[in-house]
Amino acid sequence: MGFLNIEKRNQSERKPLKRIQDWDEYRLVMPEAEVRQQAARCMDCGTPYCQIGTVLNRGTTGCPIHNLIPEWNDLVYRGLWREAYDRLIKTNNFPEFTSRACPAPCEGSCTAGIVSDPVSIKSVERSIIEHAFAEGWVVPKPPLRRTDKKIAVIGSGPAGMACADQLNKIGHNVTVFERSDRAGGLLMYGIPSMKIEKDVVDRRVRLLEDEGIVFKTGVDVGKDITESELRAEFDAVVLCTGAGKHRDVPIEGRQLSGVLPAMDYLTASNRHLLYQEPLLPDLDAHGKKVIVIGGGDTGEDCVATAIRQGCKSVVQFGKHGQLPGKRVENNPWPEHPNVFSLDYAYHEAEELFGKDPRAYYVETKKFLGNASGHVTSLMTGSFKSETVAEKKWDADLVLIAIGFKGAEDRLFDDFQIDRDPSGRKVQANDQDYQTSEDGVFAAGDVRRGATLIVWAIEEGRRAAASVAMYLDRKPSPLVNE
Numbered sequence: 001m002g003f004l005n006i007e008k009r010n011q012s013e014r015k016p017l018k019r020i021q022d023w024d025e026y027r028l029v030m031p032e033a034e035v036r037q038q039a040a041r042c043m044d045c046g047t048p049y050c051q052i053g054t055v056l057n058r059g060t061t062g063c064p065i066h067n068l069i070p071e072w073n074d075l076v077y078r079g080l081w082r083e084a085y086d087r088l089i090k091t092n093n094f095p096e097f098t099s100r101a102c103p104a105p106c107e108g109s110c111t112a113g114i115v116s117d118p119v120s121i122k123s124v125e126r127s128i129i130e131h132a133f134a135e136g137w138v139v140p141k142p143p144l145r146r147t148d149k150k151i152a153v154i155g156s157g158p159a160g161m162a163c164a165d166q167l168n169k170i171g172h173n174v175t176v177f178e179r180s181d182r183a184g185g186l187l188m189y190g191i192p193s194m195k196i197e198k199d200v201v202d203r204r205v206r207l208l209e210d211e212g213i214v215f216k217t218g219v220d221v222g223k224d225i226t227e228s229e230l231r232a233e234f235d236a237v238v239l240c241t242g243a244g245k246h247r248d249v250p251i252e253g254r255q256l257s258g259v260l261p262a263m264d265y266l267t268a269s270n271r272h273l274l275y276q277e278p279l280l281p282d283l284d285a286h287g288k289k290v291i292v293i294g295g296g297d298t299g300e301d302c303v304a305t306a307i308r309q310g311c312k313s314v315v316q317f318g319k320h321g322q323l324p325g326k327r328v329e330n331n332p333w334p335e336h337p338n339v340f341s342l343d344y345a346y347h348e349a350e351e352l353f354g355k356d357p358r359a360y361y362v363e364t365k366k367f368l369g370n371a372s373g374h375v376t377s378l379m380t381g382s383f384k385s386e387t388v389a390e391k392k393w394d395a396d397l398v399l400i401a402i403g404f405k406g407a408e409d410r411l412f413d414d415f416q417i418d419r420d421p422s423g424r425k426v427q428a429n430d431q432d433y434q435t436s437e438d439g440v441f442a443a444g445d446v447r448r449g450a451t452l453i454v455w456a457i458e459e460g461r462r463a464a465a466s467v468a469m470y471l472d473r474k475p476s477p478l479v480n481e
């Protein structure tokens with residue numbers, strides 16, 4: 001009942017004007033005494049909505065991996081960190097990723113949130129896993145016995161890593177194929193290091209390698225190794241290739257240089273930091289007027305990146321209006337609350353430039369350029385009203401962050417698998433994750449559409465369980481006994 005007299009606190013954040021001078025994580029782990037107090041706010045509800053993990057009104061409600069939240073809250077409150085860690089990893093393969101970047105749908109459906117502020121679940125989760133790493137509890141645990149079964153997981157994002165982890169734990173031989181030169185999927189080259197530092201991703205990949213999973217990076221499946229070669233070598237294949245096909249803005253002037261997809265920009269920035277690779281001028285926001293088209297999280301990460309690169313100004317166009325200050329009637333608890341918040345990038349922009357960079361209902365009509373074919377400005381109207389006059393905005397760099405269309409077309413041809421009715425995702429249900437091809441499974445963004453790390457982990461885990469059952473139907477003599 002601590003929520004009655006203890007105020008909610010979250011992981012504290014480094015000061016915006018200070019943190020924009022580097023690329024380190026902007027959130028800090030909560031001190032131990034404080035996190036124990038925060039955990040005491042949990043009511044240990046009979047029906048813990050925080051862990052239901054479902055979709056209500058098209059939004060995620062509760063924790064999709066069904067983290068045992070009230071149990072570990074109580075253990076943390078009592079200072080039983082080891083036990084809390086053991087409970088946490090029963091459901092979550094990678095708490096160090098979720099506790100940094102998850103939007104915490106668990107908190108949106110926390111019962112305390114009906115009458116007060118929800119429990120700081122994500123902060124408690126982060127403290128548990130950081131505590132475990134600091135204490136040396138997170139060590140490789142290779143399986144004691146190996147089967148003779150071989151599984152190929154294509155894609156090393158959170159879905160692929162979770163799937164590989166689960167299958168390896170039961171002794172199967174797992175190889176993860178990754179097109180990029182580094183494992184981690186969007187955790188490595190999409191999400192900026194202010195949210196998840198890259199050594200946090202490398203650390204987990206090393207642990208998985210030490211447990212026996214083979215990562216083959218720089219291998220583009222479909223080109224460097226064909227589907228039939230894979231099928232000949234492996235007993236099952238799991239596609240965890242993400243939803244990398246991005247949406248575009250096919251309007252006049254789109255071909256101008258300086259107008260580019262957000263992912264090209266974010267990937268280049270991450271590579272620049274990891275390898276000190278020079279940034280091409282078009283991928284560097286330094287001294288530029290930047291416009292980000294798209295009001296979502298990818299757009300927000302572009303804002304934060306442009307600020308760190310030293311942009312002159314930044315504006316982010318959203319299609320929709322500003323969210324309300326509190327829940328509206330058609331968004332009741334336990335749904336995830338769609339309410340206004342000043343997330344990290346907006347806070348930084350406000351402190352640096354004196355205003356929130358977001359502009360609402362903005363429809364981009366055309367891009368204008370100079371004689372050398374570089375963008376100089378763009379024209380906009382309004383998604384809300386046709387009577388709003390067209391407006392001209394100066395721009396030297398325009399980043400398109402309006403979401404993802406889904407799986408890459410090549411995949412369907414390479415693997416001869418069916419599309420779902422939308423045509424954008426791989427057809428496979430969330431019971432067996434089996435595609436239209438026997439022995440080929442799909443999990444994560446490629447099956448679900450662009451979503452969250454926590455859903456990708458859940459999909460990877462469930463697909464692994466289905467693969468294990470599929471393999472059980474084949475005789476599986478144990479080797480290395």
Ligand SMILES: Cc1cc2nc3c(=O)[nH]c(=O)nc-3n(C[C@H](O)[C@H](O)[C@H](O)COP(=O)(O)OP(=O)(O)OC[C@H]3O[C@@H](n4cnc5c(N)ncnc54)[C@H](O)[C@@H]3O)c2cc1C
Binds near residue numbers: 191192446
């Ligand atoms: C900019 C950005 C910020 C985000 N921020 C957040 C956030 O804060 N919180 C959150 O919860 N979610 C966030 N997300 C969403 C989250 O990153 C994704 O939902 C998640 O990474 C999906 O995991 P996945 O494993 O399905 O796919 P991915 O992470 O996309 O991994 C797929 C992998 O497959 C590889 N691949 C593709 N084709 C092939 C092939 N033919 N051969 C070999 N390898 C191949 C790709 O190179 C890639 O590494 C963000 C997404 C973006 C783009």
Ligand code: SF4
Binds near residue numbers: 065103122125
């Ligand atoms: S993974 Fe996300 S939803 Fe689940 S407990 Fe952690 S922060 Fe909450």
